[in-house]
Amino acid sequence: MFLPILMLLHSAFANYTDLTFELPDKEIQCFYEVLQKDDKFTLAFQVISGGHYDVDCFIESPARRMIYRKHKIRHDTFVAKAEFPGIYSFCFGNQFSTFTHKKVAFHLEVGELAPLLPIAEAKDSALTQLESSCNSIHFALSNVAKLQTQQRVQAAIDRLHAEDIRTHIIYWASSETIILFLVTVGQVIILKRFFTDKRVNASVANT
Template sequence: MKFILFSLILFTLFVSKINTITITVPPSSKECIFEKIDKRTSVTLLYQVVSGGGMDINPEITGPDGIVIYRRDREKEGKFTFLSRTTGIYKFCFGNEMSHVTSKQVNFDLQFSGGHSNSEIAKKEHLTPLENGVLELQEQLRSILSEQRYLKVREHIHRNTTESTNSRVLWWNFLQTFLLIAISATQIIYVRRIFERRRRI
């Protein structure tokens, strides 16, 4: 019973808070998400452009003091982890300024590992092997969840690519069929005119 209670306490203390969000960023604009984060919280941003144009985006993270923590240009996907230095509102933005026509759909995760480090909650030498095993299992579960979300987004991207390719092949076949009919009709008309001229002669 003690172990179950201890495991539940550890789970609530150590488990990551995960927010999976999908946003659409209109052309020539920037969309931002604001999140209040406690001091000394490990924050991980995972992002992927799911659809739109060149499948690229400008991600940016700004701290409460206005200092840019992370910025990249024309990224298709990425991952960035940082430790918050102060408590406050952090800004996570995705810019689509480079595109003037197409919107971009971005799927991203914000993962937070509580505002306390493991050493503050319990020193490793005070944990039993079983408790250490629970912590390791919890880390592996986080990794599996993150990988599942990543694979789900990749599957969505590949499905969009396949559907787009199928659509292009279909339209190309229609165009080829139309051209074949048009060329055949032109040849028939041309041959008829040749025979009609010969009859007149």
Template sequence: MKGSALTFVLGAQEKTCYYIFADKPNSNVGYYFAVQSGGSFDIDYTIKAPDGSIIVNEAKQRQGDWVFIAEKVGEYEFCFANGMSTFAEKVVDFEIKLDDDFKAELPKAPDQPIAVEGMQHSVDRIEAKLNDLIKSLQYYKTRNNRNQSTVKSTERRIFQFSLFDVLLMAGMAGLQIAVVQLFFKDSRKQLV
């Protein structure tokens, strides 16, 4: 299994492409991406086959985790675009895996085929559980980053509202003092 995982920053109005070469036909290509921060946590992405045909074209996606069959030998293109954002850059986690169905297998012993098959089955189950665990960790990392962004945004808005509230109260107090002074100034002129 060949693969690459990376985190990159996608600027506003920017498009970035990554490539993977499938050297055997009908290989499994798995990919995962998640927008970790920035804007509404969404990007556009496109996957193209070596002949230029579009395999997947999605808009405004927050994350994705899919597997498709690379039917042709050649370079597959994974492009991410942040065209909808005019100023917000986005941080994206991205992973591509190319699995050409090669797995290490335990040698079969002629006198103990049941024990070896049981061990192979156990290894396969452990591998599946580890893959599920990795996907869960990626999901929780993404959720944590989004929740932190929401908390920071809420803190900023609370601070701005509190500052506005203090300025409004100070302005109202100043206005009340001015009205009371004006009221008493007019009443003194009438007495004299």
């Protein structure tokens, strides 16, 4: 019973790559994928944190031809087919930033998801109800995997925003506390000097 389920999960996730990485300032990071001719691929990415939430992104073919290039972009989705077989480069750049690191999440999908079981045209008989259900579950799991990836990215963005707001609140509250303490100490010193001056003047008058 467990073997078909494991095979189903493997088939559903075999064509996807999900990765979150940190991109240092003034650097370019590239990821490589071997594609065959006419392989369909989809690249989707989003900057999670850092600076103005923007990076450079470009894709190069094995012949070093630029297939896709965007400058200072926060998120995008690009779909294309491989014109030549070989190693394709998927690169992200942060050269324009002098000190800010960026955190980038990207999703790379290669090829189209094939049915778990042969389609009816490739068989002598039509699919049974069980086989049709397996194919439906197969595609549903693939969609669930994509939605979970999107949810994880959005959750990471929300968490980083919450931490950033928390840090600002702590700094602001600490600054207000320090200012209030200094004002209080200053008022005490001024009042103390005021009464001290009165005592000195009274002593001089009595003398």
